[in-house]
Amino acid sequence: MGSFGxxxxxxxxxxxxxxxxxxxxxxxxxxxxxxxxxxxEGMGSSDTLxxxxxxxxxxxxxxxxxxxxxxxxxxxxxxxxxxxTIKLLLIRPWSRSKIxxxxxxxxxxxxxxxxxxxxxxxMLSSYILFSHEVSxxxxxxxxxxxxxxxxxxIDLFIxxxxxxxxxxxxxxxxxxxxxxLFIMFTQNIFSLIFNPDRYEWAKYVLFNNMNLSxxxxxxxxxxxxxxxxxxxxxxxxxxxxxxxxxxxxxxSWVVFNKRDVAG
Amino acid sequence: xxxEPVVRLQGVSKIISSRSLVSDLTLDISPGQVFGxxxxxxxxxxxxxxxxxxxxxxxxxxxxxxxxxxxxxFEEAIAQxxxxxxxxxxxxxxxxxxxxxxxxxxSPGVTKERIAETIERVGLxxxxxxxxxxxxxxxRQRLGxxxxxxxxxxxxxxxxxxxxLDPQGIRELRDYLRLLTHEEGITVFVSSHxxxxxxxxxxxxxxxxxxxxxxxxxxxxxxGSDALIEVAFEVDDAERAVELMEGEAVIQGKVxxxxxxxxxxxxxxxxxxxxxxxxxxxxxxxxxLEDQFLQVTGGGGIx
Numbered sequence: 001m002g003s004f005g006x007x008x009x010x011x012x013x014x015x016x017x018x019x020x021x022x023x024x025x026x027x028x029x030x031x032x033x034x035x036x037x038x039x040x041e042g043m044g045s046s047d048t049l050x051x052x053x054x055x056x057x058x059x060x061x062x063x064x065x066x067x068x069x070x071x072x073x074x075x076x077x078x079x080x081x082x083x084x085t086i087k088l089l090l091i092r093p094w095s096r097s098k099i100x101x102x103x104x105x106x107x108x109x110x111x112x113x114x115x116x117x118x119x120x121x122x123m124l125s126s127y128i129l130f131s132h133e134v135s136x137x138x139x140x141x142x143x144x145x146x147x148x149x150x151x152x153x154i155d156l157f158i159x160x161x162x163x164x165x166x167x168x169x170x171x172x173x174x175x176x177x178x179x180x181l182f183i184m185f186t187q188n189i190f191s192l193i194f195n196p197d198r199y200e201w202a203k204y205v206l207f208n209n210m211n212l213s214x215x216x217x218x219x220x221x222x223x224x225x226x227x228x229x230x231x232x233x234x235x236x237x238x239x240x241x242x243x244x245x246x247x248x249x250x251x252s253w254v255v256f257n258k259r260d261v262a263g
Numbered sequence: 264x265x266x267e268p269v270v271r272l273q274g275v276s277k278i279i280s281s282r283s284l285v286s287d288l289t290l291d292i293s294p295g296q297v298f299g300x301x302x303x304x305x306x307x308x309x310x311x312x313x314x315x316x317x318x319x320x321x322x323x324x325x326x327x328x329x330x331x332x333x334x335x336x337f338e339e340a341i342a343q344x345x346x347x348x349x350x351x352x353x354x355x356x357x358x359x360x361x362x363x364x365x366x367x368x369x370s371p372g373v374t375k376e377r378i379a380e381t382i383e384r385v386g387l388x389x390x391x392x393x394x395x396x397x398x399x400x401x402x403r404q405r406l407g408x409x410x411x412x413x414x415x416x417x418x419x420x421x422x423x424x425x426x427x428l429d430p431q432g433i434r435e436l437r438d439y440l441r442l443l444t445h446e447e448g449i450t451v452f453v454s455s456h457x458x459x460x461x462x463x464x465x466x467x468x469x470x471x472x473x474x475x476x477x478x479x480x481x482x483x484x485x486x487g488s489d490a491l492i493e494v495a496f497e498v499d500d501a502e503r504a505v506e507l508m509e510g511e512a513v514i515q516g517k518v519x520x521x522x523x524x525x526x527x528x529x530x531x532x533x534x535x536x537x538x539x540x541x542x543x544x545x546x547x548x549x550x551x552l553e554d555q556f557l558q559v560t561g562g563g564g565i566x
Contacts (some may be wrong), residue, residue: 006368013365018356084352088410091316092369093342260279261318 007102024068032121050130057122073163074176081171151212209237274324299465300454307474308454345416351407355396370414493548499541
């Protein structure tokens, strides 16, 4: 019954044939390129090793990156309902599961693309503007920075899963965007209130397991929330996140498959 | 002519929170005809159509399209179907052509040539590379038809296709549907509450009310010569004419209406003339589908 690649082509066409998508990518590129320039101006010298401005730039650009990816994820299912095109999409010789899978993979693909774009541009700009003398511990710093970026992407990935689930369950893009961003911005507050040091059960709460960079030694100087709580390890948090992820996906698929499309 | 029905509804019911929207609908639709699905608002037309194309689950019973169960072999069944459910909503940020490519990719075996041919068919060649948001409703309707017939379906399902179309658009759609059934052998299943429209469009109509099938009737039956038809005679003296007909007539002013077979009309006329009744006009009274519909549904409200 045709190839699954065609579904992916379709979904990507619907993402990339919109002016909006290109504007979002352009903004990400601009921010990633300009942040190091600002830092260079602020510092007045280029002595700093380029990894540091690159890391800071990515950290900041990731807020926007998350928002934009959530917008894409939120629209992908809810948009079809809002536009009414869902009625034309679901009456093709494809099961609903495959259609939803093509949508989800497209969203993940977009998030990988935008993340690579942010990292690539941040590194390029920093590399040009700052020092890149090969020091002894250069590879250690690089490994450290890339691990941090990996953790950032895991956060993004989970936020996307939430946006996608809300989009599929409530068919409302606005709700999906709002709820995901709420979670993104309030996770620190929630971690404060439901601190795993105070409540035993709190270590199973989603928020306390996001922001994995707290498991890195070098992050102890980065503010209130850092430092891992007792009984929580990186492996533990990853397992909890994986469990939540599976739940989000199962809910998305079950609801989408069962739903009566009316109105 | 016993042909395998294209669509077979077997005891189909839709129950949502113990309220049945459609109950125990059984219907066979033979190929190559325009089949009308008629009923007042809220009768269950759209619900039935949504179950046929898999947008809604079937609570009880099953629907077979070309022998494939919509419940268990959805992909095989739906491959035979093209549909427009309510208004044809397309991706407005894409061009008409991109929309068609999108849907062509989802069905096996639709070539570029087929897309071009379909565009030609629906007469959209000039504007096909414009964004859909610049299209008029009529053009969207045409694009809707194009996406529905792209993969040469055996069955075309249209839900209220004339909604929002101007008289010319309705006329075009009607001609076009006739063309499809006669030249490509497609069976068309069309729902509407516009009776006069259905009368012109359909070969057979099924009437549904409150989720139940009330009647199925063939609109294209040649009237058998022995069938009784209602004939109106316009005369100068209706009372006398009725007397002559031995009271078997209904008087409507200067007109009397009789139930006669076709062969009897000249004889009745001759008799009237012989007896000195002036006959000004003779015409057969065909009851419109609207009259029949109101009679069958009893003009009842939504229940």
